[in-house]
Amino acid sequence: MTALTARSAAFPSHAAGPLPWQATPARFGIYLFLALATAFFLLPIYIMTATALKTMPEIRGGSALLWPASPDLAAWAKAWSSACIGLDCTGIHVGFSNSVKIVVPSVLLAVALGAINGYCLSFWRFRGANAVFAIMLFGIFIPYQIFVFPMIGMSAFLGLYGTLPGVVLVHVVFALPIMTLMFRNYFATLPIEIFKAARVDGAGFWRIFWSVMLPMSMPIVVVAVIWQATASWNDYLLGVVFAGREHLPMTAQLNLLVSAEMGAHEYDVDMAATLQTALVPLLIYFVSGRWFARGIAAGAVKG
């Protein structure tokens, strides 16, 4: 006992020994590379933001890299509410609300159906379930441009061509394979015994889905929502083809705005409208990036 006390008293109160040398050339190289890479990716955004805050004479006269002498938001207001897209001078906000009308229902439907599909394929396996899943997986790898023409025929047959429900339906159909894959793989990581316990407890197909499985799937729901919201917001082709003139999404309107061949190009307005269009997916990532990373780390998008 005494020996022990003596020894612990003699022991230094902090860990001793030389610290590793921290400012090595290799470390300096790593930070230099990271700084350059960051600058490379941030530069376009910087130029867009700067240009959107300039006036047209300033854009014509100066370097694209210069920060505006007196930043002003006139171009932002014009892009939003009074820029002319074709003959219609109401700005890009019409496209914004169209996009919201397309994205919200298509996200809700695609995620809900994907979750049910994945749940069914993981827990209520039926004869041929693997074949169904394989066919769905196959769907992910086929470029959807191939299906555009037959889809036009089908949506016309259903009387949905050029309507809001029509474009939502097309979005949902094309999203189903990846949504199903995400949910199936996530459910495959959950212990099957929980499902068995719920069955012994008397719960049926929907009860188990709602009360047991869905509350356990929040990580993958977040990932799926972000994925589908970003994908359908950024979509251009399906919007142009299926939405019809009255429901063109923001991306399609933006294209009409910046590629107009009539009159002088107002680069400040173009840039402002582009930033406004890109803002939604950017915000989604800023707000939910943490959950997205967590969901992926939780094995959400394996395979």
Add this chain to the structure above:
Amino acid sequence: MIVSPKIEARGLSVAFKNVAALKGVDLSIAEGEFLVLLGPSGCGKSTLLNAIAGLLDLSAGEVWIGGRNVTWAEPKDRGLAMVFQSYALYPAMDVYGNLAFSLRVAGMKKPEIETRVARAAEMLSLTPLLRRRPSELSGGQRQRVAIGRSLVREVDVFLFDEPLSNLDAQLRAELRVEIKQLHLKLGNTTVYVTHDQVEALSLADRIAVMRGGVIQQLADPDTVYQRPANRFVASFLGSPPMNFVSGELVVDNGLPAFRSGATVMALPYAPASSGTQSGRRVTLGIRPEDVLVGEEAAGCDVRWDASVDLRESLGSETLLWSSLAGARIAIKTSARVAARIGDSLPAGFASNRVSLFDATTEERL
């Protein structure tokens, strides 16, 4: 009076992708009985339990519970509750929610749910934990909740699928006692799957030892341990398992005996049938604790001098490793026996403690 069995499996077969997991199992379990399915992993014991629960499809056979053919009934309609190895608690619900789930699904009134949950929580000392999530509970508490989830349903059949395997040794012993007490108190018909022989021997009214989808022996713990039906059962139970010496039956001085090489042991109490079967190849089995050493060996009718090859101290007892007729044998003896490696000491066993197995079929003679 004929008591009809509570649970009955008739010719149960289950196959997974053409691999047979259960091969025509017949089993009948009496009302209030505690039956343990014991076997190594992959022997089909969990498959049999899941088949009784209705959680997998049978390829042949019938399941009867309470006099009703429930072969095609949903798990919830079979009047049973089940406890799983991984606890299988619903992680998004608190303890109360977990306990109440089955009652809510059944559409029970709220006051009745509260009464039943309170009763089960009281019985398992879960009352202070009702508002906690499963992630905030220890392993032992989680398994208590899982047991509680079965209690609230107030059904008369309990199925346990290796409920204690994920717990550390001390908790396992505690919960084992609790499960035993619950069974004594409630008297539910219980089927309990385990690969742990201590659990099996201590809990069971009867043990069904399984291998390769077939029940090898179905009997009370003493019989399974003392009179194993075949060599597999003999070697699966006991720690260390039964000692085996291979040899043949002979007649020595007009008495039945066992011969292995130059060693001949008279077995006057050996199974009567063996004496007439001179020359039959057999395996002799003797439990390590049935081999006595020192002065105790004097009273044995089979005796020899054993040299100690290895000594293992287990605290309350001591294991001596020696050899008999070329076979390595374990001797379980009192910790007080002072034997060192290299010592030679008298050893022996009573011939009526011996099990004899046919060398080819491995069945008990």
